[in-house]
Amino acid sequence: MRIGLNLPHYGSLISPEAVTEVSRAAETLGYDSLWTGDRLLSPLTPGDRYPGGDGTMPAEMGTYLDPLTALAFAAAGTSRIRLGTSTLNAPWYNPVLLARTLTTLDVLSRGRLDVGLGLGWMRDEYTAAGVPWRDRGARLDEMLDVLEAVWGTDVVGHEGPRFRVPDSRIEPKPVQRPRPPILLAGLRPEATSRIARRADGWLAVGLPLPYLRSLWEKIKTEAEGYGRDPAALRMVQRLNPRLSASPADPAQVPATGTLEQVAAYAKEAAADEVFVDLTLTVTRRDEMLDIAARFLELMKAG
Structure with a gap:
């Protein structure tokens, strides 16, 4: 199992120093990947409920750096650790401009990018x-x-209901060929079908384990039905707990619980890759790095 860490690009920790220190420390500790998410605004009167907890968006999400700029900043100070988005809310962006930005990040990081895309949940954005x-x-x-x-093509052209690209050459291409890995998020049937049809993997979250496993089996079975090799797909799971000092009700893990409970959940979930987002728990960089080191030790123990 590969193990990742969320970059401090939202909440109270955001600063150039935080991004630099955490990304370099994560690489030194032995983490496999760094991740960012995508949030545009915090509406005063939300039109949609947050999909978790009591339906209120965490206050930490009211302050957000651009996810791709933050990853580029982290890439400049690291050399090995991979860089991913979970998730980038793709429909907000023009696809040609997005392709250029993602290609730039892949080129400047020497081929370390995982492209995680989703739809988001807030219509106000x-x-x-x-x-x-x-x-x-x-x-x-x-x-x-x-x-x-x-x-993927030397001459790029597209004519569709929403976008048109005249026949053109668009260079450079990403370092990773035929393209950077594309991971897609989602729980609804249309989302899981999209993952099965065309993604390299699924961006999962901290779901009850029976539900998580049933969705993953559904995706792999459907992928096989499309003539794809289900073993080639990977599950990348994001965990963003509010850590507690004492053990929580197991039914509340991994949304809350001790670090040991969260690590035990992650091991049992057995994703191909798991990354932990500590933003809802920590308020200092040293605290974040201490917990990150402990989490890595727990995940590699036994």
């Missing part, structure tokens, strides 16, 4: 981005078509 909420899944499908064309 779509309003602010000037993108329709309706048919966002179909928009993502067409974006994937454009990304793969930009990354």
Whole structure:
């Protein structure tokens, strides 16, 4: 199992020093990957409930750096650790401009990028981005078509219902060939079908284990039905707990619990890769790095 850490790009810790220190320390400790998420705004009167807890978006999410700029900053100070998004809310972006930014990050990091994409859950952000909420899944499908064309063909051309790219050469191509790995998020049937059809893996979250396993088996079975090798797919799981000093009710893990409980959950989930986001727990860099070191030890023990 590969083990990753969320970059301090949102919440109270954000600063150039935090991104630099945490990314370098994670690489030195032996972490395999660094991850960022995507949040555009914190509406005063939300039109949608947060999909977790009591439905209120955590206050830490009210302060957010751009995820790809933060990863580029981290890439400059590291040499081995991989860089991923979980998730980038793809429909907010123009696909050709997004392809250029992602290619730039892959080139400047010498091929360390994992492209994790999703749809998000807040329609207020779509309003602010000037993108329709309706048919966002179909928009993502067409974006994937454009990304793969930009990354994969010498002459790029696309004519679709939302985007048009005149026949062109778009260089450079990413370092990773035929393209950086594409991971997709989602729990609904249309999302899991998209993962099965065309993704390199699933961006999962901290679900009850029976539900997590059933969804993963569904994705792999459906992928096989599309003529794909299910063994080639990978599950990358994000955990963002509020750590507690004393053991929590097992039913509440991994949303809360001790670090030992969260690590035990992660081992039992047995994803191909798991990364921990400590933003909801820590308020200091030294605290974050201390917990990150302990988590890595727990994950590698036994």
